[in-house]
Amino acid sequence: MRVNEIFYSLQGEGSLAGAPSVFIRLAGCPLRCRWCDTKYAWIETAGQNLSVAEIVQAVEKWPCRFVVITGGEPMLKSELPALVSQLKAHRKHITIETAGIAYVTDMACDLMSISPKLSNSTPDVPRLAAIHEDARLDIAVLRKLIADYSYQLKFVVDSQDDLPEIQRTIEEIGNVDLEKVMLMPQATTRDELLAKSPLVADMCKSTSYAFCQRLQVLLWDNQRGT
Numbered sequence: 001m002r003v004n005e006i007f008y009s010l011q012g013e014g015s016l017a018g019a020p021s022v023f024i025r026l027a028g029c030p031l032r033c034r035w036c037d038t039k040y041a042w043i044e045t046a047g048q049n050l051s052v053a054e055i056v057q058a059v060e061k062w063p064c065r066f067v068v069i070t071g072g073e074p075m076l077k078s079e080l081p082a083l084v085s086q087l088k089a090h091r092k093h094i095t096i097e098t099a100g101i102a103y104v105t106d107m108a109c110d111l112m113s114i115s116p117k118l119s120n121s122t123p124d125v126p127r128l129a130a131i132h133e134d135a136r137l138d139i140a141v142l143r144k145l146i147a148d149y150s151y152q153l154k155f156v157v158d159s160q161d162d163l164p165e166i167q168r169t170i171e172e173i174g175n176v177d178l179e180k181v182m183l184m185p186q187a188t189t190r191d192e193l194l195a196k197s198p199l200v201a202d203m204c205k206s207t208s209y210a211f212c213q214r215l216q217v218l219l220w221d222n223q224r225g226t
């Protein structure tokens with residue numbers, strides 16, 4: 001598998017925020033979101049080739065049960081089920097972080113952390129914007145992911161104007177457990193996070209969705225490897 005980086009940190013986002021976790025970042029994502037904070041992992045070749053056994057060996061260096069498979073977009077990797085299976089054989093708790101654009105069946109994933117992309121993520125470059133718009137939201141895939149896996153739905157919020165689109169997306173997916181919906185400030189720096197958090201907190205209070213922290217931004221200002 002093409003692995004961009006493996007590192008040990010705290011889970012920064014979602015219901016497991018604060019849990020010491022090993023992150024496996026796989027290379028490659030077609031979406032090219034405007035505010036993506038891991039652009040260095042976009043291209044398929046952005047990393048080194050490791051076997052599943054080598055990845056598991058690297059993960060085992062740290063005394064940690066929680067493993068996060070992230071990207072890039074991990075659900076597009078054909079070797080993902082084998083990696084999940086081997087990590088589970090080592091009794092790991094597995095979170096997969098995905099934009100929800102591809103479905104993979106029957107993995108022993110403990111938490112599918114899905115972040116559907118809204119129109120606020122569309123790139124400025126017209127050629128990339130067209131690819132992004134075509135791929136960013138697949139309602140059928142989202143329906144299958146929430147039906148088949150334990151999940152959380154994290155929406156990245158750039159402004160108050162995003163709320164109607166979030167509500168429409170949730171309604172279109174259908175059968176969403178609203179207690180699993182989280183709103184997360186769009187922020188790639190600590191200053192941006194602190195500036196946008198009060199707005200998102202108010203949106204959470206008015207909707208009953210949960211506020212999603214970004215500890216990697218708050219604590220380390222989004223340095224690589226955190």
Ligand code: SF4
Binds near residue numbers: 032037073099
């Ligand atoms: S889906 Fe995630 S990894 Fe891919 S471009 Fe968007 S923010 Fe970056």
